[in-house]
Amino acid sequence: MKFMTLILCAASVTAFAASIDGKWISEREVGAADGKTYTHTTTLTLQSEGDLLTGTIVQVSAAPWMADTNGQSIEIRDGKIDGDKFSFKVTTENKQGEKTAIYEGNVVGDHLKGIIKFRGICQTWTLDARRSN
Numbered sequence: 001m002k003f004m005t006l007i008l009c010a011a012s013v014t015a016f017a018a019s020i021d022g023k024w025i026s027e028r029e030v031g032a033a034d035g036k037t038y039t040h041t042t043t044l045t046l047q048s049e050g051d052l053l054t055g056t057i058v059q060v061s062a063a064p065w066m067a068d069t070n071g072q073s074i075e076i077r078d079g080k081i082d083g084d085k086f087s088f089k090v091t092t093e094n095k096q097g098e099k100t101a102i103y104e105g106n107v108v109g110d111h112l113k114g115i116i117k118f119r120g121i122c123q124t125w126t127l128d129a130r131r132s133n
Contacts, residue, residue: 020046020053020086020107026129030063038063044112044129046076046086053079053088068094076103084108103127 024044029037038061046055056073059066069092079088084107091100099121105114110131117124 020048020081020112022046023132024112024129025132026112026127028125030061032063032065034064038066040066042129043132046079048081051081053081053086055079055088057090068092086112086114 022045024046026042026044028040030040031037040059040061040063043058043060044055045057046053048054053076055076057076058071058073059069060071072092074090074092076088076090080086085105086107087102087104089100089102091098093099097120100119102117102119103114104117105112105127112127112129114127115124116127
């Protein structure tokens with residue numbers, strides 16, 4: 001009986017530690033064509049159900065290239081969660097057309113760590129978002 005309780009407790013701690021549900025914030029400095037550097041803040045609000053991941057992201061920055069999507073809530077697509085691993089896509093549209101970013105990574109304690117691949121502009125950023133209270 002004690003062995004079974006220990007197994008159940010360990011499984012509960014593992015499930016809790018890998019929970020992606022909630023709000024996450026990532027901040028980085030980004031450059032722009034004007035030669036200036038701007039703070040770029042992304043807030044991710046995520047919810048898992050089984051292996052399905054849903055949610056939204058909101059990006060805020062004074063960088064000129066953010067003018068069309070600054071502060072908009074954007075739904076994530078094709079979201080998946082497998083243990084502590086996650087992936088999803090975000091698609092935005094502006095004057096230059098549609099752009100898709102692919103987020104992939106792991107839940108590591110109170111951080112989301114991974115990469116963001118931007119289709120169409122051949123850029124990859126690191127992702128390090130912290131859980132927001």
